[in-house]
Amino acid sequence: MMTFTWKIGGEAGFGINAAGSIFSKFVARSGYYAFDYIEYPSLIRGGHNALEVVIADEEIGTLREKIDFLVCLNAETYQKHSVRLHEKSLILYDQAEFQPNGTGIKITLPFKTILSDLGGDLVMKNTVALGASVALLGGEIKILLEILKEQFAKKGERVIQFNQKFAQAGYEYILNHYPTLIHRILTYKKNNNKVVISGNDAFSLGVVLADCRFYSAYPMTPSSSVLHTLASWQEKIGMVVRHAEDEISVINHAIGSSFAGVRSAVGTSGGGFALMVESVSFAGIAEIPLVIFLAQRPGPATGMPTWTEQGDLLFAIFAGHGEFPKIVLAPSDHLEMLRLAAEAFNLADIYQTPVIVLSDMFLSESHRTIDEEKIRKLAHQYQIDRGKLIKNLERTEKIKPFLRYQITEDGISPCLLPGTDGFFYQANSYEHLEDSHTTEEALERKKQVEKRNRKIQTYLKNHFQTPKVYGNLEHASMVFVSWGSNKEAILAAIRDLEEKNNLKTALIHFSYLYPLDKNVLLSLFDKNKQYLLVENNSLSQFGNLLSMTLGIEIERKILRYDGRPITSYFIIDELKKNGDIK
Amino acid sequence: MATLSDFNGYQPTWCPGCGDWGIGIALKMALVQLNYSPDNVVVVFGIGCSGNMNDFLNAYAIHSLHGRAIPNAIGVKIANHRLKTIAVVGDGDCYGEGTNHLIHAIRGNHDITVIVHHNSVYGLTTGQVAPTAPKGMKSKSTPSGIIDQPLNPLTLSLTQGATFIGQGFAGDTPHLIELLKKGLQHEGFSLINILQPCVTFNKINTYQYYRERGYRLPKDYDPSNYHLALKKSLELDDGKYPLGVIYQVKKPTFTNQLTQLKERPLVENEERRKEIFFQLLNTFK
Numbered sequence: 001m002m003t004f005t006w007k008i009g010g011e012a013g014f015g016i017n018a019a020g021s022i023f024s025k026f027v028a029r030s031g032y033y034a035f036d037y038i039e040y041p042s043l044i045r046g047g048h049n050a051l052e053v054v055i056a057d058e059e060i061g062t063l064r065e066k067i068d069f070l071v072c073l074n075a076e077t078y079q080k081h082s083v084r085l086h087e088k089s090l091i092l093y094d095q096a097e098f099q100p101n102g103t104g105i106k107i108t109l110p111f112k113t114i115l116s117d118l119g120g121d122l123v124m125k126n127t128v129a130l131g132a133s134v135a136l137l138g139g140e141i142k143i144l145l146e147i148l149k150e151q152f153a154k155k156g157e158r159v160i161q162f163n164q165k166f167a168q169a170g171y172e173y174i175l176n177h178y179p180t181l182i183h184r185i186l187t188y189k190k191n192n193n194k195v196v197i198s199g200n201d202a203f204s205l206g207v208v209l210a211d212c213r214f215y216s217a218y219p220m221t222p223s224s225s226v227l228h229t230l231a232s233w234q235e236k237i238g239m240v241v242r243h244a245e246d247e248i249s250v251i252n253h254a255i256g257s258s259f260a261g262v263r264s265a266v267g268t269s270g271g272g273f274a275l276m277v278e279s280v281s282f283a284g285i286a287e288i289p290l291v292i293f294l295a296q297r298p299g300p301a302t303g304m305p306t307w308t309e310q311g312d313l314l315f316a317i318f319a320g321h322g323e324f325p326k327i328v329l330a331p332s333d334h335l336e337m338l339r340l341a342a343e344a345f346n347l348a349d350i351y352q353t354p355v356i357v358l359s360d361m362f363l364s365e366s367h368r369t370i371d372e373e374k375i376r377k378l379a380h381q382y383q384i385d386r387g388k389l390i391k392n393l394e395r396t397e398k399i400k401p402f403l404r405y406q407i408t409e410d411g412i413s414p415c416l417l418p419g420t421d422g423f424f425y426q427a428n429s430y431e432h433l434e435d436s437h438t439t440e441e442a443l444e445r446k447k448q449v450e451k452r453n454r455k456i457q458t459y460l461k462n463h464f465q466t467p468k469v470y471g472n473l474e475h476a477s478m479v480f481v482s483w484g485s486n487k488e489a490i491l492a493a494i495r496d497l498e499e500k501n502n503l504k505t506a507l508i509h510f511s512y513l514y515p516l517d518k519n520v521l522l523s524l525f526d527k528n529k530q531y532l533l534v535e536n537n538s539l540s541q542f543g544n545l546l547s548m549t550l551g552i553e554i555e556r557k558i559l560r561y562d563g564r565p566i567t568s569y570f571i572i573d574e575l576k577k578n579g580d581i582k
Numbered sequence: 583m584a585t586l587s588d589f590n591g592y593q594p595t596w597c598p599g600c601g602d603w604g605i606g607i608a609l610k611m612a613l614v615q616l617n618y619s620p621d622n623v624v625v626v627f628g629i630g631c632s633g634n635m636n637d638f639l640n641a642y643a644i645h646s647l648h649g650r651a652i653p654n655a656i657g658v659k660i661a662n663h664r665l666k667t668i669a670v671v672g673d674g675d676c677y678g679e680g681t682n683h684l685i686h687a688i689r690g691n692h693d694i695t696v697i698v699h700h701n702s703v704y705g706l707t708t709g710q711v712a713p714t715a716p717k718g719m720k721s722k723s724t725p726s727g728i729i730d731q732p733l734n735p736l737t738l739s740l741t742q743g744a745t746f747i748g749q750g751f752a753g754d755t756p757h758l759i760e761l762l763k764k765g766l767q768h769e770g771f772s773l774i775n776i777l778q779p780c781v782t783f784n785k786i787n788t789y790q791y792y793r794e795r796g797y798r799l800p801k802d803y804d805p806s807n808y809h810l811a812l813k814k815s816l817e818l819d820d821g822k823y824p825l826g827v828i829y830q831v832k833k834p835t836f837t838n839q840l841t842q843l844k845e846r847p848l849v850e851n852e853e854r855r856k857e858i859f860f861q862l863l864n865t866f867k
Binding site for chain 2: 025205208209211214282399430
């Protein structure tokens with residue numbers, strides 16, 4: 001696979017994120033695949049922002065070690081990232097600001113002069129840089145101009161032309177001054193339709209696909225863009241999106257609307273989820289379907305709000321007082337995010353219980369190019385399944401109670417749409433009888449506990465999916481075990497280890513995290529194999545879950561907890577440190 | 583048409599003489615008289631002696647968590663705004679644990695009726711002070727008397743923009759029925775604060791106490807006059823209790839302002855067509 005990493009950095013507030021998303025779109029429309037990743041502090045102005053885009057000729061979902069092209073909108077960008085440059089890396093900078101002193105091919109571009117000559121503001125450096133980048137990578141300027149036109153469509157023709165002028169200026173400067181340095185990386189090639197989506201976009205699209213009609217949230221990085229995206233769509237798609245006063249209210253809004261028969265979801269990160277937890281338990285006993293989107297960031301408390309970690313796994317799994325069934329899913333990539341988001345609504349309806357979709361900043365905020373056809377196929381295959389929800393029921397003359405918590409073999413009771421003529425029942429946070437009235441009778445309590453618990457067995461039988469195995473477990477000398485957003489990095493490491501070290505490795509990767517089926521999973525593990533747990537946290541939370549459920553202890557661990565994502569080169573470094581490879 | 587017996591659930595377990603009996607019967611009467619039936623009303627109950635009405639009143643219901651009945655009720659209303667939605671809560675529930683939700687429900691003018699059992703104690707947990715307890719009141723959690731001054735629910739809701747505020751007395755059922763009917767008929771947020779003696783744990787705010795200090799608002803009282811309403815609300819701080827509709831004004835409700843709910847309730851929308859999904863997908867190209 002051809003890969004090429006372009007990275008842009010500058011002061012917060014200088015449109016680094018915008019430049020990155022434009023560049024990712026440019027890559028896709030030119031016929032290539034992109035994966036981007038943003039690094040930013042929890043600030044609006046000041047501080048350092050950087051965004052890298054990995055360009056590839058196949059789909060890609062992870063970062064590469066070396067930066068091939070570094071766009072420095074300030075000197076700090078160079079200082080912070082030059083460590084990842086190599087001899088042939090392109091470095092775009094303005095010599096009026098600083099002079100790079102290390103390795104790489106230096107390309108100075110007079111940002112300030114260009115901007116002041118054409119009457120532009122300093123914050124438009126990013127647009128000049130985009131034009132110059134397109135030129136240096138052999139791309140078509142007209143594709144970039146088209147994207148800028150769409151980007152500024154709402155602001156009118158003048159703003160569009162103004163921005164296009166700066167992109168054009170950057171582009172021409174390179175053609176005129178550095179014609180020999182032009183690389184043919186993004187030469188236009190005819191291609192099939194592609195989309196560029198973030199993990200949060202994928203979740204939002206899953207919400208639409210599943211016909212979820214109520215989403216409530218309180219802003220919290222890195223989940224907020226789901227709130228923004230769905231809010232901007234709500235009128236078009238006939239959904240209500242509500243920014244409530246706090247996360248406790250958020251989840252209780254959703255419990256109310258779900259009770260009333262509308263597919264409902266909430267979104268948050270660790271701190272907000274902590275506030276919701278009492279109500280997760282409420283949804284558990286009252287048997288209310290609910291989808292919770294939990295995009296993790298490093299804690300504890302406020303932690304590092306704009307960075308990434310998988311530190312809330314056990315918190316999510318064990319969230320809520322008392323005992324009740326809960327399903328936890330952790331998508332391994334953007335496409336699976338879309339599939340599992342939509343699937344989560346089916347599972348919530350079928351099992352009438354909370355379903356958590358676990359993401360993290362790395363998956364939520366990174367954009368990935370995906371062939372549109374893959375998503376279309378997935379969407380065509382998806383069918384809404386509302387489980388045992390009854391929308392019409394023949395009434396008797398006398399109004400009578402509906403057996404909302406009827407004891408059933410599979411643990412799932414029929415549910416009647418509130419407002420249906422001739423019946424009534426309650427969703428009860430207290431222990432209850434089959435007809436939903438409160439009870440403290442020992443036998444009735446036992447029956448309801450066992451009924452709820454049976455849903456776990458039904459789920460394991462009907463919907464649990466075993467982890468995916470990549471590579472050949474038999475031939476592998478080392479088997480990685482991981483979950484969620486680490487998959488792509490590990491797959492890249494597997495390829496690198498085979499190519500560069502002639503080492504055969506494999507991966508057992510979990511997306512259906514909880515509950516786990518011990519009987520099915522035990523057969524995947526062999527006492528004589530060497531397993532290596534990879535997690536983006538410090539206490540190997542998934543390892544603990546495995547040892548708790550399966551009685552298997554994975555001794556070797558690669559753990560990252562510095563707020564940065566797992567990458568193939570992080571894994572390989574760890575193997576080197578341990579002496580597995582040279 | 584539903585009758586009172588259709589609404590009758592279990593025999594209540596409230597203490598003999600508890601003000602909740604009066605509130606329970608008044609609410610059922612109000613619902614019957616307004617032609618509601620257990621299958622077209624949603625009642626969300628908080629946790630406390632008040633919330634225990636869940637088993638005594640037949641209706642589509644949620645027995646919620648302590649403090650969270652209001653956001654549940656708002657969620658129900660957004661999902662199906664044609665359902666009459668009521669929250670039955672206590673003063674510990676609504677003015678303590680869930681005060682935040684009360685304030686924000688008022689801001690949104692959500693079309694729900696919040697019926698507060700105001701007894702100044704936490705009855706179900708054996709009588710600790712509620713946020714409405716008079717300063718100095720002794721209880722198990724405040725053996726030397728409560729230092730905090732009581733919260734005034736009427737001025738609080740009035741100043742935050744509530745569009746209907748009523749005050750009733752559990753010992754005056756006929757008046758309470760009429761007040762509940764007005765609140766239930768109000769389009770928008772309605773708060774009905776009901777003074778409710780707790781005969782077991784509150785030896786100060788007794789029936790006698792409220793009979794001496796409560797009075798029905800005169801017939802010529804103008805509930806649309808904000809400043810008058812503010813004056814009446816402030817009487818609580820001096821131990822006087824005006825009874826009736828303190829304030830009422832017409833404003834658009836939350837769901838009335840959502841264009842996506844113009845044609846039908848959210849729950850009645852047709853299943854979303856996949857074309858919409860593909861249209862949105864196009865915007866990511």
